[in-house]
Structures are given as C-alpha cells and as structure tokens.
Amino acid sequence: MAEEGQVIACHDLRVWHGQIRKGYESNKLIVVYLTAPWCVPCKFMAPVVDELAKKFTNVMFLKVDVDVKQLKYVPIDFGVDCGVESMPTFVFLKNDVVLDKLVGADKVKLEQLTERHATIVVYFTASWYGPCKFMAPVVDELAKKFTNVVFVKVDVDELKSKAVDFGVDSMPTFIFLKGGDVVVKLVGADDKVKLERLTETHATL
Known part of the structure; x- marks a missing residue:
C-alpha cells in the first residue's frame, strides 16, 4: 500500500473504489491523474506529479490508466474524453464534489490548483x-x-x-x-x- 507522499496507482476497480472511499472519509483533497501509456505529455508530467505528492503529503494523488478496461468508466464519470488532446487530465475532488479540472501538461497550473484547493x-x-x-x-x-x-x-x-x-x-x-x-x-x-x-x-x- 502506498504511503503519504506517493502517487497511488489504481490498477483495478477494487483499488479505485477503496482509495476514493478512503479519501472521502478522511476529508482529503483528491487529485485524480488520468493518464495513458501512449501519451507523451503524460510521461513528461509523471515526475511532476511525483514531486507534488511529496510536497503536498496530505493531498491524495490517484493515478488512473484510462486504457485499463475495468477503469474505462472513471474518465466518463468525470466527463473526460480520452482522446489524444485530453491526456493528461487532472480532476480535483473533495467530498464527492469536483472542484476543478485541468487538461494538458501544465505543471505550473497543476501546482497552483493543488495549492489553491x-x-x-x-x-x-x-x-x-x-x-x-x-x-x-x-x-x-x-x-x-x-x-x-x-x-x-x-x-x-x-x-x-x-x-x-x-x-x-x-x-x-x-x-x-x-x-x-x-x-x-x-x-x-x-x-x-x-x-x-x-x-x-x-x-x-
């Protein structure tokens, strides 16, 4: 199990639902990182997200591979298109409420939104x-x-x-x-x- 300060990879629905529930119960800000292995900007953002997780240890960062069949409904639930122009997407959640969305590999904006929420x-x-x-x-x-x-x-x-x-x-x-x-x-x-x-x-x- 990942500890605070790490990005949590959700490989299946069981892990996804368990981590989301844990985030809601602890009233934490959750940043859902929607990514894909074929997405070059996603590879650029991966170390950025890792650094933010270390900096904001009380924020939960959840990584979701949109190509995983079990998880295909996760981006749909957030109204995110999984096309080339939409990866990566970051969804900011708290208490089951979507606070913000960020589409693209903008590391400055990502840190600003994390800090804001x-x-x-x-x-x-x-x-x-x-x-x-x-x-x-x-x-x-x-x-x-x-x-x-x-x-x-x-x-x-x-x-x-x-x-x-x-x-x-x-x-x-x-x-x-x-x-x-x-x-x-x-x-x-x-x-x-x-x-x-x-x-x-x-x-x-």
Missing part, C-alpha cells in the same frame, strides 16, 4: 525563540491528527521575504490559507486550544 496552515517560526520551541510539538501533533491539512513551516531567519509578504512581525504566527487567500491569522503561543479549534474548523470546510 488544499487547506494550508503556514507556521512562521524562529528556531531560537522559546515560544516557537514550545509550539513545535503542538504543530506536529496537529499535523498527525488533521491529515487533510497541509502544514508548512517557515523559518523567518531563512525566508524573511515570506514573512514580509504575509505581514508577519511576531513569532509564532499561524496563517490559514484557503483558495489561495488568507482566511485566519493567529499570533502567539498562548492558545494552543484555539489553534486546534481553528484547524478543525477549516479542515472540514
């Missing part, structure tokens, strides 16, 4: 600061508990420009992103209960 918590920290050290294990536990949320750690000493971009001037700061927009900003290490509550709220949206 994932729930992301950006954790601004400094390795030398006591409150940040206190919150580090708290964030680790939340990442384990809320497997459908992507936690991104930013060390402000290494990436000062990112802190400036988000208007961060106090440590630690937690920025919640949804659809590429800031939805919540939480500053300080005083309220780990509130941090968990906010994570739970936005993980289910």
Whole structure:
C-alpha cells in the first residue's frame, strides 16, 4: 500500500473504489491523474506529479490508466474524453464534489490548483525563540491528527521575504490559507486550544 507522499496507482476497480472511499472519509483533497501509456505529455508530467505528492503529503494523488478496461468508466464519470488532446487530465475532488479540472501538461497550473484547493496552515517560526520551541510539538501533533491539512513551516531567519509578504512581525504566527487567500491569522503561543479549534474548523470546510 502506498504511503503519504506517493502517487497511488489504481490498477483495478477494487483499488479505485477503496482509495476514493478512503479519501472521502478522511476529508482529503483528491487529485485524480488520468493518464495513458501512449501519451507523451503524460510521461513528461509523471515526475511532476511525483514531486507534488511529496510536497503536498496530505493531498491524495490517484493515478488512473484510462486504457485499463475495468477503469474505462472513471474518465466518463468525470466527463473526460480520452482522446489524444485530453491526456493528461487532472480532476480535483473533495467530498464527492469536483472542484476543478485541468487538461494538458501544465505543471505550473497543476501546482497552483493543488495549492489553491488544499487547506494550508503556514507556521512562521524562529528556531531560537522559546515560544516557537514550545509550539513545535503542538504543530506536529496537529499535523498527525488533521491529515487533510497541509502544514508548512517557515523559518523567518531563512525566508524573511515570506514573512514580509504575509505581514508577519511576531513569532509564532499561524496563517490559514484557503483558495489561495488568507482566511485566519493567529499570533502567539498562548492558545494552543484555539489553534486546534481553528484547524478543525477549516479542515472540514
């Protein structure tokens, strides 16, 4: 069985239905990667998808070969034509709802859409600061508990420009992103209960 950070190849209907059900039950963003062995752009995108799976470990990437007879209805269910001009196609799902589709080998757009539809918590920290050290294990536990949320750690000493971009001037700061927009900003290490509550709220949206 594939672990987080890997692309899951669905070779038959049993695997497909099992993985889709698992994704829905965990409330994860699912990216369905419709591909074909004869498709040259698909071969170009394969390592790109592998890298995205490693980067967005809390997003489920499912690879479907449209030439497999058992799986021929999967692209049809998503309204995807399996012709030369339609491969590869990426379908973004959450809770049985199609959020987006991307047709073609556009690696920049693929990463942008993955980031847009994932729930992301950006954790601004400094390795030398006591409150940040206190919150580090708290964030680790939340990442384990809320497997459908992507936690991104930013060390402000290494990436000062990112802190400036988000208007961060106090440590630690937690920025919640949804659809590429800031939805919540939480500053300080005083309220780990509130941090968990906010994570739970936005993980289910």
